[in-house]
Structure formats: structure tokens, C-alpha cells
Amino acid sequence: MTSPTPATPPAAPATRVLVLNSGSSSVKYQLLDMRDSARLAVGLVERIGEETSRLKHTPLLGGGGQSREQIRPIADHEEALKAVAEELAADGLGLDSPELAAIGHRVVHGGKLFTRPTVIDDAVLKEVERLIPVAPLHNPANLTGIRTAMALRPDLPQVAVFDTAFHTTMPESAARYAIDVRTADEHRIRRYGFHGTSHAYVSRKTAELLGKEPQEVNVIVLHLGNGASASAVRGGVCVDTSMGLTPLEGLVMGTRSGDVDPAVIFHLMRVGNMSADEIDVLLNKKSGLIGLCGDNDMREIRRRVDEGDEAARLAFEIYVHRLKKYIGAYYAVLGRVDAVAFTAGVGENAAPVREAAIAGLEELGLVVDGELNSVRSDEARIISPAYARVAVAVVPTDEELEIARQTYALVAPRND
Numbered sequence: 566m567t568s569p570t571p572a573t574p575p576a577a578p579a580t581r582v583l584v585l586n587s588g589s590s591s592v593k594y595q596l597l598d599m600r601d602s603a604r605l606a607v608g609l610v611e612r613i614g615e616e617t618s619r620l621k622h623t624p625l626l627g628g629g630g631q632s633r634e635q636i637r638p639i640a641d642h643e644e645a646l647k648a649v650a651e652e653l654a655a656d657g658l659g660l661d662s663p664e665l666a667a668i669g670h671r672v673v674h675g676g677k678l679f680t681r682p683t684v685i686d687d688a689v690l691k692e693v694e695r696l697i698p699v700a701p702l703h704n705p706a707n708l709t710g711i712r713t714a715m716a717l718r719p720d721l722p723q724v725a726v727f728d729t730a731f732h733t734t735m736p737e738s739a740a741r742y743a744i745d746v747r748t749a750d751e752h753r754i755r756r757y758g759f760h761g762t763s764h765a766y767v768s769r770k771t772a773e774l775l776g777k778e779p780q781e782v783n784v785i786v787l788h789l790g791n792g793a794s795a796s797a798v799r800g801g802v803c804v805d806t807s808m809g810l811t812p813l814e815g816l817v818m819g820t821r822s823g824d825v826d827p828a829v830i831f832h833l834m835r836v837g838n839m840s841a842d843e844i845d846v847l848l849n850k851k852s853g854l855i856g857l858c859g860d861n862d863m864r865e866i867r868r869r870v871d872e873g874d875e876a877a878r879l880a881f882e883i884y885v886h887r888l889k890k891y892i893g894a895y896y897a898v899l900g901r902v903d904a905v906a907f908t909a910g911v912g913e914n915a916a917p918v919r920e921a922a923i924a925g926l927e928e929l930g931l932v933v934d935g936e937l938n939s940v941r942s943d944e945a946r947i948i949s950p951a952y953a954r955v956a957v958a959v960v961p962t963d964e965e966l967e968i969a970r971q972t973y974a975l976v977a978p979r980n981d
């Protein structure tokens with residue numbers, strides 16, 4: 566007897582992953598097909614909460630289509646995500662698709678508990694919520710993104726990929742602050758580090774660029790976006806990073822101060838009559854490049870420098886000085902450095918920042934070739950001359966692709 570042929574064709578395999586990277590005032594998203602990591606749609610909602618919020622959606626399926634743009638008030642992350650879901654649906658890529666295998670979320674602070682991507686359940690949500698005080702700009706947005714996505718597709722696995730995970734390998738000597746151990750432990754005060762998905766991806770890509778395995782190379786990664794951080798990666802393992810308990814420590818950023826003497830805070834409380842909350846806003850939102858010169862976009866700062874603007878010049882010099890200090894520090898931490906890799910918006914695009922940060926470090930084997938440095942490209946590339954002992958590289962980051970891969974690896978059906 567022959568078995569009857571099935572009346573319905575087998576369901577399309579669920580091989581797609583939607584990635585949501587919810588920032589304090591933006592959502593970046595990508596829909597990917599994980600069979601070949603092809604991007605089916607990408608987009609960005611920015612200026613959430615303002616009158617002139619902007620949603621830009623680009624369909625890429627089948628050779629791509631025209632980008633669509635909306636400028637209208639989008640009140641919060643929930644509304645933003647619903648607008649994203651509508652854009653995807655308009656391309657036949659709606660969240661109701663059976664081909665969607667999972668939604669991957671960037672979660673900035675995972676504390677000490679989460680060392681790997683994790684399927685989100687109530688306990689995960691609770692922990693991410695508990696960590697809000699140490700990532701006030703990021704974790705609330707991440708949570709809204711997760712909750713909205715869960716409401717839209719309650720049946721689908723939702724996976725959290727933590728910025729902190731890559732840094733959990735740091736030795737205690739790098740992770741502990743030299744403050745009273747009991748107080749630190751009671752309040753879980755330590756260096757957690759952030760942008761870990763990017764540091765992991767870029768350090769691996771840098772090894773590839775050098776034709777080596779990640780275990781063979783020591784890399785200093787400089788992730789210079791709106792938030793900025795440096796990391797020292799030995800043989801693929803993070804051994805130090807510049808951000809700390811929160812994403813405020815370390816490099817000068819778009820609106821964040823990075824390192825300051827902690828006594829600045831008591832001084833402002835006692836002498837400046839400022840509250841803790843006011844100082845929090847000052848250091849996180851009104852400092853860094855914007856506090857120094859009124860602009861946080863490196864393109865605008867360079868334009869002003871070229872016009873002879875003094876405040877912009879000083880802001881640029883302070884930014885670069887801090888960067889150079891961290892390159893020197895991580896050189897010493899690693900002992901031997903094979904490559905320094907620049908990444909994210911500033912690192913990938915601002916040749917003057919790369920040139921100035923490496924200038925004067927010839928004795929360390931670090932040199933930038935002016936011509937190579939001025940090439941504009943989306944490809945990973947080396948910008949140091951062939952004779953240099955240490956490679957200087959520009960390595961575009963792709964946090965969304967890395968989140969998609971980690972998400973899919975967790976939920977994809979196994980063949981074994």
C-alpha cells in the first residue's frame with residue numbers, strides 16, 4: 566500500500582531572523598535570511614520622542630527596492646516598532662511570516678549573569694529590568710523593544726544578545742575597581758564593558774584580514790560611534806575594556822564625558838549644588854564632544870576645524886588625546902600587538918581621527934599611510950604601510966549580523 570500524498574506542501578523553513586538594536590532614541594533593524602546571511606530589509610527609526618522622528622526603511626529582497634522615508638512624530642519605542650512592523654508587512658515580510666525563526670535583540674547591560682545569547686523568559690526580563698540603573702540610556706529601550714516584539718509574536722523565540730557578554734572573560738585585575746571589596750560586592754560594582762558584540766566581531770574580522778586565526782593575534786579594537794569604547798583582545802579573548810559599571814567610563818564620546826576624576830561628582834554636589842540626577846544628565850548627555858563644542862557629530866566638528874573654529878579644534882584634540890592614551894595602555898596590557906582596528910561611525914569614516922590617534926607612535930611600530938587612510942570603502946582594509954610592525958586597520962562592524970548569527974545558532978533546528 567502506498568501512503569497518500571500530503572494535501573498541503575511542507576511549510577517553508579523558518580530561516581529568517583529579525584534583529585532589533587534599540588538605542589536611547591533610535592531603533593536600528595535588519596531582517597536576514599540565515600541560510601546565506603542575506604539581508605532582506607534594513608532600516609532605522611531615529612529621533613524617537615521628538616516632533617521630527619524619521620523612519621527610513623530599505624527593502625533588499627530580490628535585488629532591492631527604493632528606500633521609503635517617513636518624517637512624523639513617533640512618541641516612543643513601542644510606536645517605533647509598530648511602524649517598523651508595518652513597513653516590513655508592506656514588503657510582504659511581516660512579522661506574522663512563518664519563515665521568521667526568531668527575533669534577536671541587542672541588550673546593552675547583562676550584568677555578570679549573562680555570558681552568552683539567551684532565549685528571553687520572565688527571569689531574563691526581570692534581570693534586564695533590575696540593571697536599568699546601570700544602563701539608564703539603553704536597557705529601558707531594549708526592554709520596550711523586547712516587550713513590543715513579544716506582544717506581536719508571542720509564539721516566537723526572542724533572544725537577547727548582550728553587549729557585556731564578550732567582556733565577561735576579563736581577569737579580576739582588569740574588572741575590579743580598587744574600592745572596598747565588600748561595598749563593591751554588595752552593590753555589584755565592577756567593570757562590565759559594553760559594545761562587546763562589536764568588539765568580538767571586529768577582533769575576529771581583523772584576524773581574518775591578517776590571514777590568521779583569532780587565537781593567534783592580539784588586537785586593540787577602537788569602537789568609535791556615538792558611544793565609544795576600546796578593548797584589548799588577546800587571542801580572541803577580551804582582557805580589558807574602557808567602559809565600566811556603565812557605558813560612561815573611558816573614551817570621550819558624542820555626549821558622554823568618559824573618564825573624569827570621581828571627585829568631580831562630589832565637588833559638583835557640594836559646591837555646585839547639583840543633585841545626583843543632574844550630574845548624571847550632565848555627564849551622560851551634555852558632555853563629551855557636545856559639551857566641549859556644541860556638536861556631537863564628527864563630520865560637523867571636522868568641518869568647523871577646517872574653518873578655524875577654536876572650540877571644535879580643542880574638542881577634537883581632547884578626543885584624540887584620550888584615544889591615544891588608551892592605545893598606549895592596551896599596548897602595555899597586551900605586551901605584543903598585531904593590529905589596531907578602528908570601527909563604528911567615527912572609526913570607519915573619520916580619517917583625521919585615525920591619523921591623529923596613531924601619529925607619534927612610530928616607536929611602537931604604529932604608522933598610518935596617508936594615502937591608504939584617505940580611501941573611502943565599506944570593506945575591511947589595512948591602512949598601515951607594508952613595513953609597519955603593527956597593522957592599523959579599518960574594520961566595519963556589523964552588530965546586527967552578529968546578533969542574527971548568535972540568535973539563529975540558538976534557535977535553529979539541528980541536523981545532528
Ligand SMILES: Nc1ncnc2c1ncn2[C@@H]1O[C@H](COP(=O)(O)OP(=O)(O)O)[C@@H](O)[C@H]1O
Nearest residue numbers: 789790791792861862863864909910911914915
Ligand atoms: N563620514 C563621517 N565622517 C566622520 N564621522 C562620521 C561620519 N559618518 C558618521 N560619523 C560619526 O559616527 C557617529 C555615529 O556612529 P554610529 O556607529 O552609527 O553610532 P551609534 O551606533 O552609537 O548610533 C556620528 O555621530 C558621527 O560622529
Ligand SMILES: CC(=O)OP(=O)(O)O
Nearest residue numbers: 759760790791792812
Ligand atoms: C553601550 C553604548 O554606549 O552603546 P551606544 O554606542 O549604542 O550608545
Ligand SMILES: [Mg+2]
Nearest residue numbers: 790791792909
Ligand atoms: Mg552603535
